Amino acid sequence: MLPTETIQQFYARVRKAEADSISLNNAGSGHFNVFPRDGCYRKSPFGRRDFYKVSFVLGTGRLYHEDRLIEVGRPALIFFNPMVPYSWEAVSAEQNGWYCLFTEAFVSAAEKKETLQDSPLFQTGRMPVFFPDEPMQGEMTLIFRKMLEEMASDYAHKLDVLRNYLHLLIHQAMKLQPAEHPERAVSAAARITQQFLELLERQFPIDTTEFELQLKTANDFAEKLAVHVNHLNRALKEVTGRTTTEHISARLVKEATALLRHSDWNIAQIAYGLGFEYPAYFNIFFKKHTGLTPLQARSAVV
Numbered sequence: 001m002l003p004t005e006t007i008q009q010f011y012a013r014v015r016k017a018e019a020d021s022i023s024l025n026n027a028g029s030g031h032f033n034v035f036p037r038d039g040c041y042r043k044s045p046f047g048r049r050d051f052y053k054v055s056f057v058l059g060t061g062r063l064y065h066e067d068r069l070i071e072v073g074r075p076a077l078i079f080f081n082p083m084v085p086y087s088w089e090a091v092s093a094e095q096n097g098w099y100c101l102f103t104e105a106f107v108s109a110a111e112k113k114e115t116l117q118d119s120p121l122f123q124t125g126r127m128p129v130f131f132p133d134e135p136m137q138g139e140m141t142l143i144f145r146k147m148l149e150e151m152a153s154d155y156a157h158k159l160d161v162l163r164n165y166l167h168l169l170i171h172q173a174m175k176l177q178p179a180e181h182p183e184r185a186v187s188a189a190a191r192i193t194q195q196f197l198e199l200l201e202r203q204f205p206i207d208t209t210e211f212e213l214q215l216k217t218a219n220d221f222a223e224k225l226a227v228h229v230n231h232l233n234r235a236l237k238e239v240t241g242r243t244t245t246e247h248i249s250a251r252l253v254k255e256a257t258a259l260l261r262h263s264d265w266n267i268a269q270i271a272y273g274l275g276f277e278y279p280a281y282f283n284i285f286f287k288k289h290t291g292l293t294p295l296q297a298r299s300a301v302v
Contacts, residue, residue: 004048004049005048007024007101010051014040027102030105031051031102031105032159032166033101033151034147034151035100036097037059040088040090041090042090044088046085046087046262047262048207052101052103053079053080054080054099054100055077055078055099056075056099057072057075057078057095058097059091059096059097060090060091061089062088062091063078063087063089063128064088066086066254070127070128074131075131076129076130077130078129079122081122083201083204083205085258098148102166106159119170132172136175140172143169188235189235190235190239192227192236193236193239193240195225196236196244196247199215199224209265213273216275218232218243218245249289252274252275253286255274256270256274256294259273261297267283
């Protein structure tokens, strides 16, 4: 099964501190910490974590993110989401920079209206790597150094300061994204599409064989959204160019591929976990969309 690393397991692995001595509520109702990257592992295990992470990487490497390989050949700011499996493989001998890790409760405690999952920097399917220019690299270096100073201080409101530094990092990265018109109207079709995609993504990742997929068909999603299935399909087609069924199928293929590559589940367990009544139906579905049988896809990465 694809592993999900906890904060305690992470601390034990990187030997920052004894796992038993780490409090999950060191930041009130949540957790926050910041460290320099020097001495980091050459390669981290591929899998999900139960915490968020922001890394300012000074050094080159390869980021294995979901089903993508991203070459990082220059200073980069990288955002990691608990819903997305990943690993880092160092290429250069020197690996410097800083990283902070935190739980959603740490950010939500500050009367935040949106969750991190709503932030464009932490949504699944988006590019998680940003390449700042030299002036912005200097600003990010300063932010992380200030974080380290604040963590070591006795200031009564240091958690508020740390949240502000974290939000500043997020906004610095957002400056690197293509600008969107601030007055762009959001159509009804766009709202339905966003709601559908959130419902679809919320069912994943599948991390236990006891999981039972609740929304499997276009009708299931339409009923959940209280719209007619034809209306949902037209909205998705207008906004994305793909039908409801095409979106569902693509997401199932994506999850199936991840489980075949990175879990020890057998084909039947994967089939049932993805909502297929019989493994044979899953085999036909997977080959139709990938050109490979599940066994061929699994053996291709061994």
